[in-house]
Amino acid sequence: MASPDNKLINWGIIGTGWIAEKFAQGLSVLPDAKLKAVASRSVDRARKFAAQYHIDTAHGSYEQIALDPDIDVIYIATPHPYHCANTLMCLENGKAVLCEKPFAMNEREVLQMISKAREKKTFLMEAFWTRFLPSIEKTMELIASGEMGAVRHISSDFGVWRPFDPSHRAFNKLLGGGSLLDIGIYPVFLTLLLWGEPNLISAVPDIGSTVVDESLALIFKYDDGRIATLFSSFTVNSTVETHICGTKGRLKLNRWWHCPASLELTRGDNETQRIDPSYIGNGYNYEAEEVMRCLRAGKTESSILPLGFSLRLIRLLDRIRKEIGLVYAADEHE
Numbered sequence: 001m002a003s004p005d006n007k008l009i010n011w012g013i014i015g016t017g018w019i020a021e022k023f024a025q026g027l028s029v030l031p032d033a034k035l036k037a038v039a040s041r042s043v044d045r046a047r048k049f050a051a052q053y054h055i056d057t058a059h060g061s062y063e064q065i066a067l068d069p070d071i072d073v074i075y076i077a078t079p080h081p082y083h084c085a086n087t088l089m090c091l092e093n094g095k096a097v098l099c100e101k102p103f104a105m106n107e108r109e110v111l112q113m114i115s116k117a118r119e120k121k122t123f124l125m126e127a128f129w130t131r132f133l134p135s136i137e138k139t140m141e142l143i144a145s146g147e148m149g150a151v152r153h154i155s156s157d158f159g160v161w162r163p164f165d166p167s168h169r170a171f172n173k174l175l176g177g178g179s180l181l182d183i184g185i186y187p188v189f190l191t192l193l194l195w196g197e198p199n200l201i202s203a204v205p206d207i208g209s210t211v212v213d214e215s216l217a218l219i220f221k222y223d224d225g226r227i228a229t230l231f232s233s234f235t236v237n238s239t240v241e242t243h244i245c246g247t248k249g250r251l252k253l254n255r256w257w258h259c260p261a262s263l264e265l266t267r268g269d270n271e272t273q274r275i276d277p278s279y280i281g282n283g284y285n286y287e288a289e290e291v292m293r294c295l296r297a298g299k300t301e302s303s304i305l306p307l308g309f310s311l312r313l314i315r316l317l318d319r320i321r322k323e324i325g326l327v328y329a330a331d332e333h334e
């Protein structure tokens with residue numbers, strides 16, 4: 001019999017794109033999660049998605065899923081400029097929300113979302129899946145252990161070549177295009193998590209014909225001399241590794257470091273130990289598990305990824321965008 005501790009949690013998904021599929025696959029390894037409904041702007045797309053992932057209900061509008069009485073929590077998988085409005089609609093109707101990264105387009109929108117969640121006393125979390133991966137926990141543990149000495153440098157890159165398509169959300173400014181908000185957010189997230197806000201930011205973008213950053217190089221400098229060098233791009237396939245360097249050793253988060261990945265710890269100059277954290281599922285299940293832990297405990301936010309962290313992250317992204325003069329329609333409301 002289901003106890004409150006393992007009560008089945010009914011999920012809904014808004015959007016039927018690339019990440020919605022990955023998340024549906026992630027949920028499928030959690031026995032106490034039921035993917036019960038999906039919503040699309042097109043009922044045909046909703047039905048197709050529902051058939052593929054054995055989902056009971058296919059809604060032909062986002063409004064319908066927000067009103068669906070069978071749903072406990074909604075995962076929002078639309079392009080960034082819709083995150084705020086989709087989240088507000090779900091919260092307004094008393095649904096808990098897990099919303100994709102970037103949480104929204106800017107600080108103003110994130111503040112609106114947080115304020116609505118608090119007004120409705122309803123759970124809200126950014127779907128920053130990397131935060132919940134065993135490799136990140138291990139990284140934090142190794143740094144805290146002092147094995148690497150004092151960490152002085154982080155280098156982290158995330159470059160994935162994409163064919164240029166001005167209508168695709170990666171390049172289309174109206175859909176929140178640009179490498180920073182899509183993939184550069186990962187190196188920025190990790191540096192913020194490990195070191196907090198930098199004292200100085202130097203940013204060099206390559207702005208393409210759709211007036212978004214197709215590549216972006218960042219340097220974060222801290223007053224005590226720590227430096228992070230970060231890079232994102234849609235024009236090259238970079239290593240997608242992170243190197244964390246200390247006075248006594250270094251840690252490498254291997255390729256696709258933001259996913260379930262292995263680590264390599266080097267002590268001194270040469271002795272390298274490979275660390276393979278064990279994973280289940282495709283990685284998206286970890287963030288979903290945290291949401292369900294919080295819902296069962298009656299919490300309205302996660303203590304691992306609190307709303308205050310998401311606010312600091314969007315403020316840092318806004319600060320970087322200011323450095324490179326990158327403005328979106330959502331900023332015009334300021």
Ligand SMILES: NC(=O)c1ccc[n+]([C@@H]2O[C@H](COP(=O)([O-])OP(=O)(O)OC[C@H]3O[C@@H](n4cnc5c(N)ncnc54)[C@H](OP(=O)(O)O)[C@@H]3O)[C@@H](O)[C@H]2O)c1
Nearest residue numbers: 015016017018019020040041045077078079080100101102
């Ligand atoms: N955590 C991760 O690993 C990860 C990875 C990739 C993306 N993401 C995030 O997830 C979000 C979606 O990315 P994606 O790659 O899944 O995008 P996508 O493949 O383009 O899918 C987005 C979905 O949003 C819906 N949508 C609503 N309004 C839309 C519009 N005007 N144009 C296009 N689609 C619209 C569509 O679903 P319907 O037509 O069915 O309504 C579409 O299938 C982004 O914010 C991105 O940053 C996260």
